[in-house]
Amino acid sequence: MQKLLLGTALTAMTFSFATETMAKEWNVSLWGKRRAFTEHVEKLAELVSEKTNGEFTLNISYGGLSKNRENLDGISIGAFEMAQFCAGYHADKNPSITVLELPFLGVNSLEMEREISMAVYNHPAVQGDLARWNAKLLMPSPLPQYNVAGVGDAPKTVADFDGLTVRATGGIGRAMEAAGAVPTSMSATEVRQSMDSGVVKAVAFAPHAHMSFGTVENATWWTTNLNPGTVNCPVVVNADAYADLTDAERAALDSSVSEALDHYISSYDTKTMSKWGPLLAEKGISEVTFTDAEIETLKAKVAAPAAAAWIEKNTAAGLPAQELYDLVVDMVAAKK
Structure with a gap:
């Protein structure tokens, strides 16, 4: 009996100790490999672990x-606690944040992209939109303006895009379509194979993605100043998992977002853009620069109609679309 009581006591003490010291781990769903696009998530994981002495890890x-x-779907059912996705992958599931993917908005820096994205994410209608998927917006993945890398004869004018198959999503796809190209939507991980097989002849990406997903390995030309827009790729967390955090864990997560984004932008500027020019030269990729007049003509053809169509469609769907659009364009104008 004495041994039984002692064993029971030890078991209770062990269980109590384990309960008090049990660490919390969140699973985070990304794709591809570690690269400039994921550095803020990597930094966030580092900071959260440091602030909680390893008791809360990503x-x-x-x-x-x-x-x-499928990352947003995974978040909605709690398959994992945090994920990154791009709005253009499923515009119907997150229409509110696609305002940030409209073509030719005039965003010209990662800092501006970050500030405007956070302002949109904090809008009640946007939060409600993502709440349908049990998702809480945490931070953006600021990206520079996209440009196009392709194979074959380099376009000399915007008109030379006529009939060219281009991997381009969202507003960038609409811009390419207005230039006469044939936009095709596919995930980044499918791009290299599609380019190799001839399914697409060109790809619209930010510089880091051209490097990470191998388009520079067979591209022969690159546009320097098309700048039709960018994609918006938020990091979200499962709302129930966020609510279940302790106050200390939640504070560690929330307080690390700003520093993680600072690290992301610094890393993108110093590590990615510094390599881009030399890589183009090394690969013998010719640079195509269009005239200001051609860019302005394309912008006039695309920007206003795309914005009007977006506002009409999403107003009908119950979103304050004009308000969201005005928020973005007013912030861009204030930065000029």
């Missing part, structure tokens, strides 16, 4: 938890 997976186009 377990980052590159493709092991979900396909990139």
